[in-house]
Amino acid sequence: MARSSTEAEYRGMAHAREIANNPVQHDRTKHVEVDRHVIKEKLDVKLVDIPLVKIQEQLADVLTQAVSASRFQDSLDKLGSGDIYAPT
Incomplete structure (x- = not known):
């Protein structure tokens, strides 16, 4: 359990790097990268706002x-x- 949201974010980033280096897991999570690109494109053209x-x-x-x-x-x-x- 994380003691703060910052700690949770760092743990998430570390886990994401672990997934990126594991070819089996990477194949299962490719959709996350696609989703990230789609969202970034929508933000860039101001179609969505956060x-x-x-x-x-x-x-x-x-x-x-x-x-x-x-x-x-x-x-x-x-x-x-x-x-x-x-x-x-």
Whole structure:
């Protein structure tokens, strides 16, 4: 388990380099490179945009790091997760 998103990104990059050097795995992941090129082309011609998401709105943070109880509950609400123990 990564202790930070930065650590997770470095682990991901290291794993990607490992895949690139393994011919069997590389053949299975060629579509990732194709997807990367397609997305880059769309970004270059401004057909798609990747907006900046404020840190307070990063829903995935509740899965990767400690957050306050209120932020945790807000994120669960936005994700549509309910309390399975709540009375109906």
